[in-house]
Amino acid sequence: MVRIALDAMGGDHAPLAPIAGAVRAARLWGYEIQLVGREAEIRPVLRQQGDLTGIEHLLQIVHAPEVIEMGEHPASAVRSKRQSSMATGIDLVKAGGADAFVSAGNTGGVLATALLGLRRISGVTSERPALVAQVPTLKGYCVVLDVGANADVKPEWLAQFALMGSLYSEIVLGRAKPSVATLSNGEEEGKGNAVLNEAVPLIRALPIHYVGNVEGNDITAGRVDVVVVDGFAGNVFLKTAEGVVATMTELIRKELTRNPLTALLALGLRPGFRAVRTRLSYEEVGGVPLLGVNGVVIVAHGRSSPYAIQNAIHQAGRCVELRLVERIRDRLAALA
Amino acid sequence: MVRIALDAMGGDHAPLAPIAGAVRAARLWGYEIQLVGREAEIRPVLRQQGDLTGIEHLLQIVHAPEVIEMGEHPASAVRSKRQSSMATGIDLVKAGGADAFVSAGNTGGVLATALLGLRRISGVTSERPALVAQVPTLKGYCVVLDVGANADVKPEWLAQFALMGSLYSEIVLGRAKPSVATLSNGEEEGKGNAVLNEAVPLIRALPIHYVGNVEGNDITAGRVDVVVVDGFAGNVFLKTAEGVVATMTELIRKELTRNPLTALLALGLRPGFRAVRTRLSYEEVGGVPLLGVNGVVIVAHGRSSPYAIQNAIHQAGRCVELRLVERIRDRLAALA
Numbered sequence: 001m002v003r004i005a006l007d008a009m010g011g012d013h014a015p016l017a018p019i020a021g022a023v024r025a026a027r028l029w030g031y032e033i034q035l036v037g038r039e040a041e042i043r044p045v046l047r048q049q050g051d052l053t054g055i056e057h058l059l060q061i062v063h064a065p066e067v068i069e070m071g072e073h074p075a076s077a078v079r080s081k082r083q084s085s086m087a088t089g090i091d092l093v094k095a096g097g098a099d100a101f102v103s104a105g106n107t108g109g110v111l112a113t114a115l116l117g118l119r120r121i122s123g124v125t126s127e128r129p130a131l132v133a134q135v136p137t138l139k140g141y142c143v144v145l146d147v148g149a150n151a152d153v154k155p156e157w158l159a160q161f162a163l164m165g166s167l168y169s170e171i172v173l174g175r176a177k178p179s180v181a182t183l184s185n186g187e188e189e190g191k192g193n194a195v196l197n198e199a200v201p202l203i204r205a206l207p208i209h210y211v212g213n214v215e216g217n218d219i220t221a222g223r224v225d226v227v228v229v230d231g232f233a234g235n236v237f238l239k240t241a242e243g244v245v246a247t248m249t250e251l252i253r254k255e256l257t258r259n260p261l262t263a264l265l266a267l268g269l270r271p272g273f274r275a276v277r278t279r280l281s282y283e284e285v286g287g288v289p290l291l292g293v294n295g296v297v298i299v300a301h302g303r304s305s306p307y308a309i310q311n312a313i314h315q316a317g318r319c320v321e322l323r324l325v326e327r328i329r330d331r332l333a334a335l336a
Numbered sequence: 337m338v339r340i341a342l343d344a345m346g347g348d349h350a351p352l353a354p355i356a357g358a359v360r361a362a363r364l365w366g367y368e369i370q371l372v373g374r375e376a377e378i379r380p381v382l383r384q385q386g387d388l389t390g391i392e393h394l395l396q397i398v399h400a401p402e403v404i405e406m407g408e409h410p411a412s413a414v415r416s417k418r419q420s421s422m423a424t425g426i427d428l429v430k431a432g433g434a435d436a437f438v439s440a441g442n443t444g445g446v447l448a449t450a451l452l453g454l455r456r457i458s459g460v461t462s463e464r465p466a467l468v469a470q471v472p473t474l475k476g477y478c479v480v481l482d483v484g485a486n487a488d489v490k491p492e493w494l495a496q497f498a499l500m501g502s503l504y505s506e507i508v509l510g511r512a513k514p515s516v517a518t519l520s521n522g523e524e525e526g527k528g529n530a531v532l533n534e535a536v537p538l539i540r541a542l543p544i545h546y547v548g549n550v551e552g553n554d555i556t557a558g559r560v561d562v563v564v565v566d567g568f569a570g571n572v573f574l575k576t577a578e579g580v581v582a583t584m585t586e587l588i589r590k591e592l593t594r595n596p597l598t599a600l601l602a603l604g605l606r607p608g609f610r611a612v613r614t615r616l617s618y619e620e621v622g623g624v625p626l627l628g629v630n631g632v633v634i635v636a637h638g639r640s641s642p643y644a645i646q647n648a649i650h651q652a653g654r655c656v657e658l659r660l661v662e663r664i665r666d667r668l669a670a671l672a
Contacts, residue, residue: 071524137583138583138586138587148521148522151521151527151528151529151530152529152530183572184568185484185487185567185568185570185571185572186484186571188407191487192487192568193487193488193566193568194487194488196568215571215572215575215579216571216572216573216574216575216576216577216578216579217575217576217578217579217582218575218579219576219579220576220579220580220582220583221579221582221583229572230529231521232520232521232528232529232532232569233568233569233572234521235521235522235551235552236519236521236551236552236565236569236572236573236576237552237572237573237576238552239521239551239552239553239554240552240553240555240556240572240573240576240577240580241552241576241580242552242553243551243552243553243554243555243556243557244556244576244577244580244581244584245580245584246553246556246557247473247474247556247557248580248581248584248612248616250474251474251612251615251616252588252608252609252612255608255609255611255612256605256608258608261604262604262605262608265601265604265605266605268597268598268601269592269598269601269602269605272588272591272592272594272598273588273591275591276584276587276588276591279587280584280587
């Protein structure tokens with residue numbers, strides 16, 4: 001049975017959204033979920049979740065008195081709050097009491113706590129683990145990393161991201177021979193910044209299917225399976241994609257409700273629009289895994305709803321069942 | 337009268353699109369347009385443009401026997417093809433025979449030719465001029481630079497981009513006190529890569545309205561007037577925004593035409609959808625100015641239609657009329 005430690009205090013809608021998401025995940029997939037956080041805040045919310053017959057034994061509370069807040073400086077918070085819900089959750093994974101940790105809290109806090117508690121997989125040298133986004137495209141999903149953990153990178157880190165991203169696509173998304181590209185400001189070889197140009201020969205030397213540079217528009221078009229980028233430009237990519245979807249949705253809404261007739265027609269199309277929004281929503285995937293640490297850790301969006309948390313927990317469960325971390329560790333060891 | 341040198345050989349649809357765009361621009365704004373390129377190819381296309389009565393004297397052909405192709409390596413092409421349409425057009429600006437140069441050709445070629453021929457404005461130290469995009473937002477336009485010319489930047493270059501971007505917003509878009517932000521992977525001070533963190537104090541010291549970091553989603557939301565970024569992440573931003581608009585359009589089209597009833601409803605909404613597409617299309621602005629060289633130079637999209645070229649020419653005309661380059665030069669001199 002998969003056992004998942006969930007940060008009950010993490011995210012804008014905590015503890016309600018994490019707890020409601022945990023209840024759904026326990027019911028859907030039978031995972032054992034440890035709700036980590038302030039017991040006095042968790043217990044009443046859990047009680048409000050309706051009839052828990054049949055899943056009550058799957059939902060446990062693990063008390064942790066401290067909380068790393070959204071606005072806090074990660075490094076100092078991690079040092080000063082040793083009994084935070086994040087530290088306690090990661091300790092559970094480290095000690096073997098849980099198979100994975102999921103949090104919608106302060107991303108920097110999760111990164112620092114995970115790195116401190118679980119350490120890097122042998123062979124991984126990046127300053128922090130990579131954040132891996134599963135981005136919806138015209139053809140399915142594209143794996144993009146790093147989307148924000150390492151703003152400055154070294155060439156060998158980009159090569160490690162390429163290898164781990166290829167393995168993630170193969171193991172979690174079931175691609176047979178994932179195509180891996182580097183994100184650049186132009187497709188021609190030689191385009192890109194200095195660190196990318198140094199990384200390309202290292203990536204070419206890896207036993208993966210590297211196809212060269214792509215540009216920002218190639219990602220959502222679904223041209224490749226995996227895209228490698230530094231955490232600065234990767235975060236610009238991810239936030240821009242989110243922002244353009246929101247802006248375009250708003251422009252369409254305004255335009256179509258401008259007169260009563262088009263508003264009426266648009267009403268008839270609501271299910272269609274909803275399907276597109278769902279397809280493009282981060283809630284469907286739920287979370288962004290950390291790659292490079294010795295354990296399954298998923299960061300969910302700060303604004304996560306119960307549905308988003310449920311899916312983040314599912315993603316964690318799948319990574320555990322598929323033995324993602326062990327297989328990355330084995331592959332890195334075989335290449336060393 | 338504004339005199340514009342147009343690269344008649346530049347872009348995927350040359351020479352037809354540039355020539356048709358020039359005819360429209362001459363008719364609409366009375367600009368004198370020099371069609372630069374192979375006379376034997378330009379003349380028959382110009383003849384096919386219908387009745388030119390009243391504007392014939394505004395359209396001149398300036399022969400240039402060579403063409404820098406889209407796929408060519410810019411630096412070597414610029415060195416070997418001294419009689420290209422780009423070199424000839426830039427020479428016209430340099431010699432005072434034209435007030436601006438517009439091209440939909442190889443961007444690297446335009447950058448290199450413009451820099452070689454027109455030189456940097458005194459005080460500008462970046463390796464290349466910055467490419468300045470006018471990005472449609474929920475509230476109007478946001479000026480984003482650099483969107484691709486300088487993949488690696490120095491902190492002082494970012495500060496120069498901030499100053500030039502602020503002036504561009506003020507002069508061309510008429511903002512009284514433009515808000516200027518830096519693009520980063522998080523809003524908190526201290527987020528960002530090393531070069532950005534070194535640039536922030538330099539930008540704070542400038543006589544502009546600097547408001548700190550923003551993220552990718554803040555741009556199309558219209559939160560600020562000007563966004564400063566290195567050419568690598570700036571290009572990722574621009575291409576991603578273009579790509580997401582295309583992907584979302586395609587997903588909506590597929591979803592709404594799935595059954596005959598919704599297809600019929602969607603038909604009634606076509607004008608509304610078209611209005612949104614127009615609002616978000618690069619064709620409305622037409623071109624991306626180069627900032628930092630001694631002259632008005634506009635790079636249009638390689639796929640430019642006649643309409644896009646017309647608008648790029650208009651943008652060049654406005655920069656000339658508003659004395660953009662002279663005013664940037666004066667402000668930089670005053671700060672030196």
